[in-house]
Amino acid sequence: MEGKKSNYDLFFGILLSLFSLYILIESWRMPTEKVGGYYTAFYSAPGFLPFLTSGVLLVMGLYLVLHSLKKGGTLRWISWSNFFWLIQERRTQRVLLILALCGLYAFWGIGKAPYWLVTFIFLVIFMFLFKATQWWKILAITAGCVVVLYLLFARVFEIPLP
Amino acid sequence: MELGFVKLIQSLYNLFSIQGVGLLFLSVALGLFIGAMPGLTAVMGVALLTGLTYYIDIGNALILLIGVYVGAIAGGSISAILINVPGTGAAAATLLDGHPLALKGEAGPTIGLAAISSTLGSFFSMAILFILTPLLSEFALKFTSIEIALLAIFGILICGSLTSEEMPIKGWISGLLGLLISYIGMDKITGYQRFCYDNPNLLGGVSFISCMIGLFGVPQVLSVMESQAHRIVTPIKGSVIPKISYLFQKMKLILRSGLIGVIIGIVPGVGENVACFVSYDIAKKTSKERELFGKGSKEGVIAAETANNACVGGALIPLLALGVPGSPVTAVMIGAFLLHNIKPGPLLALESPTIIYDVSAILLMASIVLGILNLSLARIMAKVLQISPAIIMPVVAALCFIGAYAINLSVFDMKVVLWVGILAYFLRKMDYPPAPMALGIILGPIFDENLRRALMGTNGNILPFFTRPISLFLVMACIFSIVNQSKWLKRQLRNTWKRVTSR
Numbered sequence: 001m002e003g004k005k006s007n008y009d010l011f012f013g014i015l016l017s018l019f020s021l022y023i024l025i026e027s028w029r030m031p032t033e034k035v036g037g038y039y040t041a042f043y044s045a046p047g048f049l050p051f052l053t054s055g056v057l058l059v060m061g062l063y064l065v066l067h068s069l070k071k072g073g074t075l076r077w078i079s080w081s082n083f084f085w086l087i088q089e090r091r092t093q094r095v096l097l098i099l100a101l102c103g104l105y106a107f108w109g110i111g112k113a114p115y116w117l118v119t120f121i122f123l124v125i126f127m128f129l130f131k132a133t134q135w136w137k138i139l140a141i142t143a144g145c146v147v148v149l150y151l152l153f154a155r156v157f158e159i160p161l162p
Numbered sequence: 163m164e165l166g167f168v169k170l171i172q173s174l175y176n177l178f179s180i181q182g183v184g185l186l187f188l189s190v191a192l193g194l195f196i197g198a199m200p201g202l203t204a205v206m207g208v209a210l211l212t213g214l215t216y217y218i219d220i221g222n223a224l225i226l227l228i229g230v231y232v233g234a235i236a237g238g239s240i241s242a243i244l245i246n247v248p249g250t251g252a253a254a255a256t257l258l259d260g261h262p263l264a265l266k267g268e269a270g271p272t273i274g275l276a277a278i279s280s281t282l283g284s285f286f287s288m289a290i291l292f293i294l295t296p297l298l299s300e301f302a303l304k305f306t307s308i309e310i311a312l313l314a315i316f317g318i319l320i321c322g323s324l325t326s327e328e329m330p331i332k333g334w335i336s337g338l339l340g341l342l343i344s345y346i347g348m349d350k351i352t353g354y355q356r357f358c359y360d361n362p363n364l365l366g367g368v369s370f371i372s373c374m375i376g377l378f379g380v381p382q383v384l385s386v387m388e389s390q391a392h393r394i395v396t397p398i399k400g401s402v403i404p405k406i407s408y409l410f411q412k413m414k415l416i417l418r419s420g421l422i423g424v425i426i427g428i429v430p431g432v433g434e435n436v437a438c439f440v441s442y443d444i445a446k447k448t449s450k451e452r453e454l455f456g457k458g459s460k461e462g463v464i465a466a467e468t469a470n471n472a473c474v475g476g477a478l479i480p481l482l483a484l485g486v487p488g489s490p491v492t493a494v495m496i497g498a499f500l501l502h503n504i505k506p507g508p509l510l511a512l513e514s515p516t517i518i519y520d521v522s523a524i525l526l527m528a529s530i531v532l533g534i535l536n537l538s539l540a541r542i543m544a545k546v547l548q549i550s551p552a553i554i555m556p557v558v559a560a561l562c563f564i565g566a567y568a569i570n571l572s573v574f575d576m577k578v579v580l581w582v583g584i585l586a587y588f589l590r591k592m593d594y595p596p597a598p599m600a601l602g603i604i605l606g607p608i609f610d611e612n613l614r615r616a617l618m619g620t621n622g623n624i625l626p627f628f629t630r631p632i633s634l635f636l637v638m639a640c641i642f643s644i645v646n647q648s649k650w651l652k653r654q655l656r657n658t659w660k661r662v663t664s665r
Contacts, residue, residue: 008592016335023342030354043617046354049610050345057338060331091388098387098559099584102380106563106576115564123556130387132552145557149564157217159568 006073013064014075020061023054094130101126115161120146166296169516173523182225186524189226190531191539193233197240198543200247201386201551202558204234204434209374209494210558212501213565220502220517225524227498228474231491232528235434235470236280236536239463240543243272244396252434252470255442259455259462261396266458270400270540275460277536278404279416279467284529286420286468287427287475291482292522298483299518302508308627310485310507311613312636314605317486318598319643321431325595330647336594340602341609343368343582350611363574371501372566372578373603374494377596379562380583383555385590395547402540408460415445415461416468423469427476431601433489434470434477441469471532475525481506482518485608490597493604501569 030047042048086092101122109118123142132138153159177183196207207230215223238253243260253260256276263272305313318341322333346357347367358364409416419441426437445465446455455462477488485507487493499506504514511518562583566575586596620626627633645655 005593012592026357030356041618041622043622044351044614046349046352046356048614050342050356053338053341053345057335057342060335060338063331064335094388095384095587098384099580102559102563102580102583105560106573106580110563110567110576111573119560119564123560126556126559127552130552130556132550132556141553145560149560153564153568157214157568159217160571161564162567162573 006068006071007075007077009064009068009071010073010075011078013061013068015061017058017061017065020054020058023050024058027051027054097129098126101129110162116146116150119149166292166519169519170292170522170526173516173519174526176221176520177225177523177527181222183527185222185225186229186527186531187535189229190233190528190535193230193235194237194240194532194535194539194543195233195546196230197234197237197249197253198547199549199554200241200245200249201382201555202234203250203378203382204231204238204252205374205378205490205494206382206558207234208491209371209378210561210565212374212494212497213371213568215498216501216569220499220504221520223498223502224521227495228478228521228524229528229531231495232284232471232474232525232532233535235474236277236284236467236532237543238470239276239280239467240273240540241547243269243276243463244398244544245394245547250434252438252473253466254435255438255466256463256470258442258466259457259459262456262458263460263463264396267399268458269396269398270402271404272460272463273398273540274402274404274537275409276463276467277402277533277540278409279419279464280471280536281529281533282409282416283420283423283468283471284474284525284532286417287424287472288522288525288529289475290424291475291479291525292519295479295483295518295522296511298479299508299511302484304632305484305508306630307612307616307619308630308633309636311609311616312627312633312640313484313486314609314612316636316640316643317430317605318601318609319640320429321601322595322598323643323647324429324432324436325597326593328593332592332594333598336589336596337598337602339589340599340604341606342602343373343599344370344603344606345610350607351614363572367607368578368603369566369570369572369575370603371494371497371569372575373582374497374600375562375566376579376582377586377600378490378494379558379565380579381587381590381596383559383562384583384587386551387555395544398541398544402537412461412464415464419445419465419468420472423472424476424479426469427473427488428479430480430486430488431490431493431597433491433597434473437473437476438466438470441465478521478525482510482521484508485510487601487604490600493597493600496604 027047027050032042032045105122120142123145124138127138154161196202197204208227211226211230215226234250235252238248238250239256239260241247241249242253242257243264246257246261248254248257260272318337322337323330326333346364348355348365422441423437426432426440442462442465445461446452449461451459473489477492480486480488481492487496496506562579563576566579627637
């Protein structure tokens, strides 16, 4: 367990360091002298705090890398065989399934059809795939939920639904 | 103080309407349901509701949010006692003794004991909130940009340290990532577009309610649904009304646990999950029946439940007086204030003079309603616990998205929920706590604006940070919160001290 943690820490430490370095460079490239017609000092420049924050994050990322290497962390676990093993894990499949459903719902479904219809389909598929209960109960529960959501948001709060 | 009492009575009077009391009963009952259902947490419930409060006035919004908060923290004990799974993190210490007691056939009285302890904890914290907040607000009026910036960074640091005890650096990383997220959007001082990448949706920054829903809602749905555990609900036997004489005997324990809860609540970003364990641990160490702890000690249940609900009022104190949330739930709650153009912090008492008393009145009433509902709904909650998570979680997921959309009527905010949720889920898997990130996102703009303003005021001179007494204290507190967590630094300091004293 400890070894696994160190492996993940090493991986995340590298990612964090690279990300911080990118933010550090981006902040450095932000204007420091004339912004919006005003002359500014470095401490009032827009990139000042992102620069400081990413600098500290970079140090922390490097610390994570060193700490996990000291604890025996490696990157050897990143391999195709491990990837396929992970994909076949029941838990991973369930998480990926939910993410796919939520992604389809938020990125593709909403806005393409009326809110109540998209939500109804989303809830029905979700409950069916995870075998929540009998099919007729799923349909009844989902219909009830959509009606309540619609009434609450569209009627009570008068929010124009997508 | 007398004027304070008058204002409190006035606020209580205002609360006594059919709408006010009805909403209070509804919100506490909803909170109890959220708390009792494993997988639904107090912070998630409040995050989902915060978006809705945009469409109601601030008075009702506060009733709704505080009612849910108080109810959810108390409700967690029901599932902890009956199914050995804490409904919320705040009830994690309750199950250590609550479930063994239920297995002995004392589920009813244990739920009753937890309910009354929660009520007394909330009541106690309300009293401290009422007394301490105006004093702290008055003191906080002396704060300048320097102190406000330091307070924000201290909040993130201490929250990081206390929520990631094994490796505090993970808490700090989480907080700093939150700060980075908060920098996205148009800079308030110069108008420069930071990290917007020509995306007009990012000009106003990332909606922090969406971030909160993403941080606390989506990972919860994923964590609960990744494994489908079966629940065995222990039946409630016996009366749920506990013996009042027993509670009187344990008054010292209740008061001490309440005080612990309030103090931990005041510490920025820490909250109920820590308070219940600290209180439980102290109760165990000082108890005459130490051997019963972990096997079915009523004292253990009282200590944990009093402290976690006392934390509610405690966490509201720094939120109202300093603008720094005391717990993850109050971090989310800050959104409700900001949505109604109320800025919690030192100026709150001047800009909205009644709000502190309104919150005190709501907390007082919520404590009473909690006692009534917790005892009367216990048997119904035991039945509710049998509902499959596969029914509840899809509805929660749908609520997460529509809740985020409702604030700005923006489909982009729904996407933010999912992205932040995925990030938070993986960070949680690697033991990075979400609370410091939430605090970073909320306190980021305050930190950014005040630090730069402070430096502009001093022409870049950092000396005033060390010459003003309050700022010096805060600098020392920040350094202490880092040094205290660093084993290497501690060892070096100890060795230096030994060397100095041996000469």
